[in-house]
Amino acid sequence: MMAQVEKFVKNQYFAQSELQQYLGGENFNVLSFNQPSENPLPKREPIKHLLIGSPKAVSSTIHYLQVIGYASTGDWSPLLPTANPGEVMSILIRQILMQ
DSSP states (O other): OHHHHHHHHHHHHHHHHHHHHHTTSOOOOOOOTTSOOSSSSOEEEEEEEEEEEOHHHHHHHHHHHHHTTSOOGGGSOOOEEOSSTTOEEEEEEEEEEEO
């Protein structure tokens, strides 16, 4: 069981690192099990990810974010058409820790 927990923690670090590279090195405070807790009840705030593009580009990005461990494909909304022909959108809402 401990080996599974260690593997999960390592995968979280890897996924966060990969996501930061993919999104240009932004510093994200993504929920993590081994972040020190200064407040007994950390404040969480929703953040909305919105993907807009061709169905192929949006689907490809959703799958890439699953591969790097950021979000499951099932966490995203279905592809919804926009007002522009050939364009769709999908949204993901996550909770992040606020310092």
